[in-house]
Amino acid sequence: MTENTQPIQGTSLWKDAWKRLLKNKLAVFGLIVLGIMVIAVLIGPAIIRWTTGFTADYIPSDVGIGELVASFPPSWQHPMGTDEAGRDLLARVLQGGRISLMVGIISTIVSLIVGVSYGAIAGYMGGKIDNVMMRFVDILYAIPYILIVIVLLSVFGGPNTPDWIKWLAELFGGAGNAGLSQIFLLFFALGLVSWLTMARVVRGQILSLKNQEFVLAARATGVSTLGIIFRHLVPNALGPVIVYATLTVPSVMLSEAFLSFLGLGVQAPYASWGSLAADGIKNIAIYPWQLIFPGVTMALTLFSLNFVGDGLRDALDPQTRKF
């Protein structure tokens, strides 16, 4: 309603950026693909269950009991073929997509929370504290992240799983999902190793912001240090943070796939695109579709995410717009 009564409407940074993003054809393509992917993953398994009467992760092909189960190539009945156990691969890919996309979202949120707080505190405090905190980041950079993930998984895995992770897993998958809570633990572990660059990005932003007048004004009016950091400084540094977060999503998804490829990530009966591709690699010479469909689905998603990330960067940073 207010839009009609105001003759001239100012555009906010975000509206402006959104407009610029929509002008970028590749980014729009990416957004559409991602939208389709999310919807397919959300409602796909339910539709499959409704049309075939089987749960998404098990649709028997026409293999009788006692017959040698072989993987069938793509057909009308099984658009992506079937896997080694005769399960419909499309259903598995949709099911795996849930976990793969969830890795992208949850791990990125974790890395966002840790990285932004860490970088903002280091940048605002400055001096010795900043120096020590950033040297610690340098040290973590030099330690292969896979070591940290494995240690986190073994420290907090199995019986030591924190209750809130079990609670989250139950929220998504129903009660009694010991396997699912291990997957959620993996999400958090991946988030906890992906915040380093985010912390550097945020620190750089805060360093350039903290000497501006609005910070001085906030301090003069008695806002607490934490209040200044999180209510005044961080919102002003959000642009680069969002851009970097969209680029973190594909990178954590790749890390999850890589861990699943090594057999350390998502384990049966659960699947992710990475674990499906890892299964497919074993049979590449005989059943190539087992690798190609999960691999291509994942590549397409990452491709779109990267385009959206690039588009966001151009949209939120008008300086690079001319490129």
Place this chain on the structure above:
Amino acid sequence: MLSFIIRRLLLVIPMALLVVTVTWTLVRLAPGSFYSGEKTLPPAIEANIKKKYGLDKHWLEQYGLMMLNIIRLDFGDSLKYPDRNVNQIIRDHFPYSATVGILAYLLALALGLTAGIVAALKQNSAFDYGSMTFAMLGLSVPNFVLGPILVSVFSLTLYMFPPARFGGFMSLVLPVITLSAIYMAYIARLTRAGMLEVMRSDYIRTARAKGLSEKTVLLKHGLRGGIIPVVSFTGPALASLLAGTVVVEKVFAIPGLGNIFIQSVLNRDEPLILGIVAFLSILIMLFNLAVDISYGFLDPRIRYE
């Protein structure tokens, strides 16, 4: 300049020791140990094992002994391969990783730089869009998908290259291509962005204004500033490539350091983990130092304090 290099070189040692300390803490934090298997050991045997490996001492003493060994660059014997020394393992497996890694990075540099420069010069042309989409593809296709697909096309169908095993030039082609894809994509994108920014800067206008040929402007002035992002990327990238990349080593059965490291982590083989992490961190810091030094040659405005 010299004092800058010396200061940075001196910093490598305490940083590497800190990295080792954090790694040691991490390894010790995780429950279980290298000798714990499916069966629980009788307490007497466990006590004997602990005594043999010095695990019965106070943790501070264990830490001190470990650090002393690291400072002498003697990483000790592997716990899982008792007849093999950690230094020996690194010496044996590093050359494989290094060969594949260096070749992959050279290939990535050659193609990535060319594509990036041409794309920047012909901005918004078909080549620009084509090569950048291709680069995006390189960033998006996981290498454990790319590798097996290359194998199934070029080895199992066309019989052009061997599918696995390390030996001779032909066996290197597929792993090097697989490994270089993502780096090539990064370098092409960084080069394009860097060149676009530099070619608009004032000193390029000056160079043009004083009548230099376009070729000189591009190669002598533009390129030096434009590839700075690529140079910054090279330090960590080359270090991680040299340390071995697990996926390519697994897919192509190359006996490199990456797989050894993963195995050592899974085996809780503490000396081997610490040895490889120390080696890797020193490598990263030396490459970063080399990168920082080369900035001065590329951009005369950069000074060392």
